[in-house]
Amino acid sequence: MGSYDLKQEVTDKYSLRGRVFNKIREDILSGKYKENDELKEIAIGEELGVSRTPVREAFRQLELEGLIQIVPNKGAYVTGITIEDVKDIYMIRSKLEGLCAAWACEHITDEQLEEMEENIYLAKFHAERGHFEQMAELDSRFHEILYESCNSKMLEHLLKDFHQYVQRVRKKTLSTTERGIASNHEHQMIMEAIKAKNPEDAERLATVHINNAYKNMVKNGLKEAYSNE
Amino acid sequence: MGSYDLKQEVTDKYSLRGRVFNKIREDILSGKYKENDELKEIAIGEELGVSRTPVREAFRQLELEGLIQIVPNKGAYVTGITIEDVKDIYMIRSKLEGLCAAWACEHITDEQLEEMEENIYLAKFHAERGHFEQMAELDSRFHEILYESCNSKMLEHLLKDFHQYVQRVRKKTLSTTERGIASNHEHQMIMEAIKAKNPEDAERLATVHINNAYKNMVKNGLKEAYSNE
């Protein structure tokens, strides 16, 4: 994640490089390419029907995103995330997500608030029924709205990067119905604090929410997910 | 800033690409290339005696660093930082720097502590005499040590990126002897809190320190620095 918006718009969807970049990123985050897998320029180029040039450029970007590591004259390898990294990210996120929620109080639009409410309402439905797929989707979307509502491209991009970065790990850990319901309730409280334009509450609640998410993750087998591979 | 460590080691110093990357980055941060300047692949390549390929790869990385913006089929332009960006960065930094100081309490080494003390001692000398050049250097180094002492590659990289990112702006704003002395005193208090293994104090002090730095920057003509160009 490079540094941050410091990072820009970046991945134009229509250049070959952009397509290659998105494809590899997708494959890493989805688990198709695993930790320490070697990515070869030619192989990927042939797979996508392009030459090495756009592949190389995509590799350079992926390196800055932290998804791969390039060893000069040797190759590109999918980077792993250590348990410590995950912990760090969640600690950092909890601070920044709090800041984001506080800023949202000032800058959120009515449309965004409405989408949040709808999101929470719908999530309640799925959480109670244990529809994990939809819950994950709605959870991601909730945070995305929150990020967008803080009115800071910088912070928004940073948080989106982190959020995406830990998707890899989240998929390895189990969700539970209880956590789903609790999480959604936390979303609601955050939303209400923002709606009431109470930045202190919003910040505190968002911070706690991320901390809870992390605790839950640890409880439900973060370590096991790692030791099993 | 790509997301971080999400970003990696990155810029190997010995490949052409690495050299190009560092050179352009340096030139942007030092002000040689100014906002909205167009960077042409061939021109830069000739200047550095390399072909377009490594230049292009460096461009892709610089884009993710947020230093330039690439418009497809058009060109690469040096990105500006808005006043809002600077404000955002300082707010974010104040949170993260607090976190960093708190973590440092647990992980700082004796060598790092010693270098901090020496840094503060020397900075006192220069601050009292208005040696701005040396003060800036020592200030940067103090923060670098702090970042390294938190024992989180992730956070360290993030903070270094931010720190470097705002160097561009810092150079436009004036330092004063008073602020220099006050800043150094804040450094000392942070250091002592870390030495005393008191994370709460360390966090609070570091947070306040960055906020103060920002306030000082605003007071001393951040806006003017911008409106003048």
Place this chain on the structure above:
DNA sequence: CTTTGTACGATTGTATACAATGATGCAATT
């Protein structure tokens, strides 16, 4: 005078050719 169309040039996007580097296997030597 303004507008539109076109041709040209400059620049980036992509592909490919060549150079440099590092890994591997095998044979020769000890």
Place this chain on the structure above:
DNA sequence: AATTGCATCATTGTATACAATCGTACAAAG
């Protein structure tokens, strides 16, 4: 048997050639 040296090959690093795109200048039409 272990080690060293070398040859080979796979892969990345760099340069260059060609294609696609965008901007501009200028001329023709209104």
